[in-house]
Amino acid sequence: GENVEQHPSTLSVQEGDSAVIKCTYSDSASNYFPWYKQELGKGPQLIIDIRSNVGEKKDQRIAVTLNKTAKHFSLHITETQPEDSAVYFCAATGRVNAGGTSYGKLTFGQGTILTVHP
Amino acid sequence: GAGVSQTPSNKVTEKGKYVELRCDPISGHTALYWYRQSLGQGPEFLIYFQGTGAADDSGLPNDRFFAVRPEGSVSTLKIQRTERGDSAVYLCASSGTGRNNSPLHFGNGTRLTVT
Numbered sequence: 001g002e003n004v005e006q007h008p009s010t011l012s013v014q015e016g017d018s019a020v021i022k023c024t025y026s027d028s029a030s031n032y033f034p035w036y037k038q039e040l041g042k043g044p045q046l047i048i049d050i051r052s053n054v055g056e057k058k059d060q061r062i063a064v065t066l067n068k069t070a071k072h073f074s075l076h077i078t079e080t081q082p083e084d085s086a087v088y089f090c091a092a093t094g095r096v097n098a099g100g101t102s103y104g105k106l107t108f109g110q111g112t113i114l115t116v117h118p
Numbered sequence: 119g120a121g122v123s124q125t126p127s128n129k130v131t132e133k134g135k136y137v138e139l140r141c142d143p144i145s146g147h148t149a150l151y152w153y154r155q156s157l158g159q160g161p162e163f164l165i166y167f168q169g170t171g172a173a174d175d176s177g178l179p180n181d182r183f184f185a186v187r188p189e190g191s192v193s194t195l196k197i198q199r200t201e202r203g204d205s206a207v208y209l210c211a212s213s214g215t216g217r218n219n220s221p222l223h224f225g226n227g228t229r230l231t232v233t
Contacts, residue, residue: 004160006160034221034222036224041226042226043122043209043211043224043225043226043227044161044209044224045224046221046222046223049221089160089161091160103149103166103168103173103174104149104151104166104211104213104220104222105151105163105166105174105177106153106161106163106222107163108160108161108162109160110158110159110160111158111159111160
């Protein structure tokens with residue numbers, strides 16, 4: 001099955017700096033790569049996702065890049081703010097059901113604790 | 119609008135007891151998922167419902183775990199003969215159609231502690 005490795009496990013930056021979190025995956029059939037932000041006591045919240053037919057996607061201060069050949073994908077946060085402090089998870093899936101329709105059986109990375117210091 | 123609702127938010131039970139965890143998905147979402155998150159780890163898939171049927175239950179760890187979704191909306195995760203190793207946060211998520219990886223919306227989870 002799919003295996004997702006995430007690095008680093010902790011990341012500390014100063015407000016205004018950039019933060020980069022990297023993930024690798026093992027299953028070349030994976031075609032959907034979401035990133036989630038999880039705050040203490042809350043469920044994961046989707047912040048951005050990318051599909052295998054594109055190499056990069058950006059949404060304001062957040063961007064994700066995908067290298068299918070190397071099976072790497074990364075999250076980039078620019079101009080970090082203290083409220084960006086949280087645990088971030090990458091995930092991957094390419095699961096399809098008997099009818100050939102993909103569904104959300106995600107394999108998550110181990111998480112990165114991001115701390116942004118004011 | 120209302121998100122995914124999970125009750126109770128916390129559950130403490132004794133080893134060997136039976137527990138039920140409830141999930142109310144976003145209205146109209148046909149796909150529902152259960153995940154389990156141990157401390158310091160990412161969520162792990164347990165089971166996926168498309169409508170009323172369990173389309174993929176390959177993540178359930180053993181036959182003490184069972185889930186139902188009888189009317190295609192609310193789902194209940196049931197754990198029999200609980201063990202201390204079952205302690206974790208149980209997360210429920212729903213998505214619009216379950217097709218083409220429509221985004222998953224997670225609830226805040228039920229923190230289960232088995233003493």
